[in-house]
Amino acid sequence: MMSELSAQSVQIVFAGIILLFGIGLIGLMITRNLIKIVILLQLMAKAAILGMALAGNVAGKPGLGQSLAVTVIVVDTVVAVIALALAVQVQKTWGTLDLKDLSTLRR
Amino acid sequence: MLAILIWLAIGLPVVGGLVVAFVGDSREKLQHVVAVGFSAAAAVAALAILPQAGADAAVSVSFGPMFGDLTFVPDGLGAFLAAVATVVGCLAVVFSVDYMAGEAELGRYYSLVLYFIGAMAALALTSNLFFLFLFWEITALCSYALISFYNDDPKAVAGGIKALIITQFGGVGLLALALAAYAQTGSFEISTFLAAAPSIPAVVLSVMAYGALLAAAAKSAQFPFHTWLPDAMEAPTPVSALIHAATMVNAGIYLLARLYPAFADVPGWRTAVVLVGVVSALIAALMAVVATDLKRLLAYSTVSQLGYMVYAVGAGGVFASQFHLLSHAVFKALLFLAAGSIIHSLGTRDMRKMGGVGRQMPFVRNVFIIGAIALIGLPPLNGFWSKELILEEGLLHGPGWAYALMLAGVALTALYTLRGVSMVFFSEDAGPHGHDAGRAMKTSLGILAVGTFVTWLLVGSFSRMMAETLPLHGLHELTIAQLASEISGAPATYLALGAALIGLAAWQWRRRIPGAQQSPGWLLAATESSFGLETANRLIVTAVQKAGAFLQRTQTGQLNWNVAGLAFGLIAVLIILAWSV
Structure with a gap:
């Protein structure tokens, strides 16, 4: 059984979560490179995972939070692998990773 | 036992629909047999519910705390409408054996019709507002798919989409009602509400x-939503008879009647209901006077007769409205199916090309005239008794102006019905004609014609059933003797019969009335645009399309913009949450 976190450390972890998530969000708003997008998505997912673990702890059910976190880590890795594989194929097929060049909705 | 019957009435058509689909279009004969068998069994089950009608839930299935229990209550209103839906549904299916013979994709047709019958029975019997909404939308979907059954005909597709979109307004109204009831009472049960x-x-x-009222007006094709019903006539005629005359369009009236005790005292509501009924009855009757398409004529007349039922609810005559609903379901299904056999035989819906068809089809002519007499409201057919009951309620409890306008509607009804009958059967021969109706067609026409003579005799048991199972509606039993003496003694009856005679005379001596030799131009123009509402529809459609094209600019396809939009949305939600805390 994990020991209860103090209120201060909860706040520190929470600030870390917001920081990670914010970096991911702002990054997604400004980057157009497919690889960077995958990395930024990973950052946001990690923030979410941390959030789950923290929420489990605060709610007094650390086991539940941690098991959910592990599940998401697995799923998230698969997402990253497939996204990177797609990025490789995109680069091979179109010769670019720039989203603006890849977009077909409006020319 | 009762629970089993309810499940049979609802479940048999649905199972039948699945079976027909699996039989496959290569075995047409078997498809006919399966469809008729399942629908007839469902009709028997629904009829067997009637004597056991009660105010308590006979079936209750738990669906968790969100939606409440799926309950079926076989009370007077519900059991009655379920019986109408399954019986008329069965007759329409029997009629289809001849009408749809040799059509492609028969499986799709029968499946949708059977699903519709099941959904309609469930809609009538359920007492949970959320599930009522669900079944309400299933009937709308079946109606849409059947209007567009000939899906290579652009008119049929357009008519189907139009019906779907316009009846959606009703669905939204009903959903709002259900959610508000849940918010206020913590339950979707109608009785609790x-x-x-x-x-x-x-x-x-x-x-x-x-x-x-919004929900009912959209579903029952009442003003200002009536424009979808005439365009729905692209459906195969048995579908028009079943869905767009006898059952689905009655769901709106049923909703108003069921919730009447809750809303009767809302200020202005009853006047609004009366107004909707009167306006629909009158403008639809006016449009029917100049219609040249037989099915559109009947569709306008359906809107008009539904207007009478809405008017009856507004005037406080819940029983009168349901009684007319029964009569109308029978005689309008008869008229539609008779029209269907004529259309099937001649291959046209234009009444100007039908002259003299009565000589080839004497049976169809005779039953059509029976239906027409019931529509006009002449004794002793069922239309007479129920329409007089409505007008009497209107005279006693409704506003005077509405009664006067409804009397004018009676005259118009007589006028357009006689015009239709004489155009189809008694004008000069319009040339070569087709074959007589088949045996299956004649069977269902015959049953409905007999029904037109006798359904009013059920008034005693019908009113007793409603009075006993709907305590909140304040209904009382009305025996045949009471009905007869009330109707024959009331001045409303003679006023209405006089109005009908004026209408008949107006057609008979139309050549002597100056300016009546041709359909008046303004009325034709008004009919073309559905009294301006068709124009309004087009304006709304154009506005929506333009707005869509304008908003397309926001869809850049750029990830950066999308993420920014998400982030701003998140911030907005957080601000609202912070505000409300």
Whole structure:
């Protein structure tokens, strides 16, 4: 059984979560490179995972939070692998990773 | 036992629909047999519910705390409408054996018709507002798919989409009503809501009341939503008879009648209901006077007769409205199916090309005239008794102006019905004609024609059933003798018969009335645009399309913009949450 976190450390972890998530969000708003997008998505997912673990702890059910976190880590890795594989194929097929060049909705 | 019957009435058509689909279009004969068998069995089950009608839930299936229990209550209103839906449904399926013979994709047709019958029976019997909404939308979907059954005909597709979109307004009204009831009473049960209605805040209750009126007007093709029904006539004729005359369009009236005790005291609601009924009855009758398409004529007349039922609810005559609903379901299904056999034989819906068809089809001519007499409201057919009951209620409890306008509607009904009958059967021969109706067609026409003579005799048991199972509606039993003496003694009867005679005379001596030799131009133009509402429809469609094209600019396809939009949305939600805390 994990020991209860103090209120201060909860706040520190929470600030870390917001920081990670914010970096991911702002990054997604400004980057157009497919690889960077995958990395930024990973950052946001990690923030979410941390959030789950923290929420489990605060709610007094650390086991539940941690098991959910592990599940998401697995799923998230698969997402990253497939996204990177797609990025490789995109680069091979179109010769670019720039989203603006890849977009077909409006020319 | 009762629970089993209810499950059979609802479940048999649905199972039948699946079976027909699996039989496959290569075995047409078997498809006919399966469809008729399942629909007939469902009709028997629904009829067997009637003697056991009661006010308590006979079936209750738990669906968790969100939606409440799926309950079926076989009370007077529900069991009655379920019986109408399954019996007329069965007759329409029997009629289809001849009408749809040799058509491609018969499986799709029968499946949708059977699903519709099941959904309609469930809609009538359920007492949970959320599931009522669900079944309400299933019937709308079946109606849409069947209007567009000939899906290589652009007119049929357009008619189907139009019906779907316009009846959606009704669905939204009903959903708002259901959610408001849940918010106020913590339950979707109609009985809970009716009992709690007096304690619901007046503002909420009036929003619900007008939501119900919106739902009913859209579903029952009442003003200003009536424009979808004439365009729905692209459906195969048995479908028009079943869905767009006898059952689905009655769902709106049924909703108003069922919730009447809760809304009767909402200020202005009853007047609004009367107004909707009167306006629909009159303008639809006017449009019917100049119609040249036989099915559109009947569709206008359906809108008009539904207007009478809405008017009856507004005037407080809940039983009168349901009684007319029964009569109308029978005689209008008869008229539609008779029209269907004519159309099937001649291959045209234009009444100007039908002259003299009665000589080839004497049986169809005779039953059509029976239906027409019931529509006009002449004794002793069922249309007479129920329409007189409505007008009497209107004279006693409704506003005077509405009664006067409804009398004018009676005259118009007589006029357009006689015009239709004489154009189809008694004008000069229009040339070569087709074959007589088949045996299956004649069977269902014959049953409906007999029904037109006798259904009014059920008034005693029907009113007793409703009075006993719907305590909140304040209904009382009305025996045949009471009905007969009430109708024959009331001045309303003679006024209405006089109005009908004026209408008949106007057609008979039309050549002597100056300016009546041709359909008046303004009326033709008004019919073309559905009294301006068709134009309004087009304006709304154009506006929506333009707005869509304009908003397309926001769809850049750029990830950066999308993420920014998400982030701003998140911030907005957080601000709203912070505000409300």
